[in-house]
Amino acid sequence: MLRRDAFDLPEGVIYLDGNSLGPLPRRAEAAVARAMQAEWGAMLIRGWNEAGWMDQPDRLGDRIAPLIGAAPGTVTVGETLSIRVFQGLAAALSLRPGRKVILTEAGNFPSDLYMAQGLIDALGQGHVLRALPATEIPAALTDEVAVLMLTEVDYRSGARHDMAALTAQAHGVGALTLWDLAHSAGALPVALTRCNADFAAGCTYKYLNGGPGAPAFFYARPDHSEITRPILAGWLGHAAPFDFAPDYAPGPGRARFRIGTPPVLQMAALDAALDIFDGVDIAALHARAIVLADRLATGFEAVCPDLRRLTPMDPARRGSQIAFAHPNGYAMVQALIAQGVIGDFRAPDILRFGLTPLYLDAGDIDTAIERFAQVIEGRLWDDPAYRTRNKVT
Template identity: 60%
Template sequence: MTDFTQTRQQFILPEGVCYLDGNSLGPLPKATSARVAQTVSDEWGAHLITAWNSCDWMAKPRALGDRIGRLIGAEPGHTVIGDTLSIKVFQALAAALKLNPDRRVILSDTGNFPSDLYIAEGLLKLLPVGYELRTVAPEDVAAHITEDVAVTLLTEVDYRTGRRHDMAALTKRAHDCGALTVWDLAHSAGAFAVDLAGCSADFAVGCTYKYLNAGPGAPAFIYVSPRHAERAEPALAGWLGHKMPFAFDIDYKAGDGIDRMRVGTPPVIQMAALEAALDIWDTVDMQALRTRALELGDRFIARVEAATDLVLVTPRDPSQRGSQVSFAHPEGYAIMQALIARGVIGDFRAPDILRFGITPLYLDETDIDHAADQLIDIVATDAWDREEFKQRKAVT
């Protein structure tokens, strides 16, 4: 059983701050600075370019991918890290379409993260006329997985509401109709146990700077099912996805399995930060994490609903939500700014949603109660109704 009082001690949490925004950017693990410094000084500084071999830099994307793979239920050897989430969405989506050449429809939902939809739209502009991105309400996805759908592109947990898709049921529905699946795990990895292999998912992607605490700009990951690993064609054929990168062939030859989904040079310094964060995750029991997150989330919901008119938009059913709690209010942005000014950090998503990440690695009942009490007071006293709290900042 995971001791969350111990995991809390492994993070830098600024004094006077109650941090409920780990669903956007995880806090800094205490070990990260030293690990990054070691990589810079002892590896890059001491070994120069020879560190690619002597310090195993080239092998780390696969090694780190497998450590993430434990958290997302992936088979060993089928997850790799590198590049950005948008690039990984493009790769997965393009490969899935190529594997299902007789179909022309990408099915997604209106609650999906806009960047995923932008990537899909951009990809379709590069393909022959006749391809379509079709979006439906999140709750209507299953009914719209039909015989003309090539691939579903779904984020498992809605970034605004925290609503969770049923991965197993939707993947089965897709396969029964001859479609493939691409799952975005940006709000799943590190929030609860994912079972890609058990659900027979085809492709999955995700980021490491949210719940996984690898820092701003941390690399993304991509998973390809074993049944597709040797057939998936990477649309972005980067040199590190080549079968023999240092043969410097003019013609591209895809690498073996998941290696073909590598594109550019791995971000070595950022990988060091991810490595330090995963040292914490190696000690975490995912079922214990999930149980604890639901307890804290229910506690927060109960306190806020009992004393405010904020409208809960996160599903009450634990099986249908991720690890965040979202409330709606017409003055949601100003309320959140007032809350941040008091040292309680969540975030806002247009048009009216206040989001709170429930992250047991470093949050406990005291944090939850303090955040709820401050939110209740701000709403009850209209403390949000100040011009300074209504001025929109670049990042909300």
């Protein structure tokens, strides 16, 4: 399971932030160089045909599909996650024209909420966004709801929704589901087909290690993809894009959800990153991540009893991260980074650490605990330099 040699990690650094940006896969540099030199450089525009650039979105979609429990031919890659959420939400609303409620979790990732708010304003049809605490969502699933829009794993606490149960309940009242898999794909078992999920989207730069700005993926249940007319009708989603017809005609199945030109170089890096998952048992990977997370949590809490754990104790109810709250959380994280242990911070007071057994083992966790002890016992976090907020936290 441990594939540390597949990553180009700085010597001496314990990287606990793969839930925000995955590290560089060693093969990615050569893959991008090949795409630039042997393809773009040598082939020029012929690369679209001779190097298969135009097929990248669907070919990579088929590589991601097994990692999220989707069937071949149902996932495509391209654009950003925010755009994909907007696209999926619009598709779901179009399939439930008589309903006006979008149900989501209060504290869902802000971009998802912004996309919903923007779509509501653009449609001007009286839709409302109803954001409730996670515990109130089941009771709020009524026949008013058009779409249940949730991030499977909460970006702050790491708490995980029960996709199967909530999807079944939504369908029981005639609602559809849209799942954000940003903190799920590549980290834990996802079963879109088995759960009968309607739509899903996720990014590829976190646990899938596709690199900063790597494109998102989008899933639509096959029966939906054949009848939905995308709100973002891009030229590559046309049934015959190179006919350059003035009017849009949706392509078949997932093809209609393509929008713009594929980011060839980013997709080359992602393709190399996905090689790492060949032969990986995602369930076993997640089980090991839970063990590492518990080891880190126990150690950190012993060093600093004032930490308040936010991540659920039940392994079935969490993703592959551990999160704590502390009034000095930002400064603690910055001091820890200076000691070579990289985690991150989320407002207002959350210390957040991702556990990825592809490149982390128990020894790394023990080293992180030792360095955290140095930060706490030496009050290193009290340095004013660690209290100045960076643009990216």
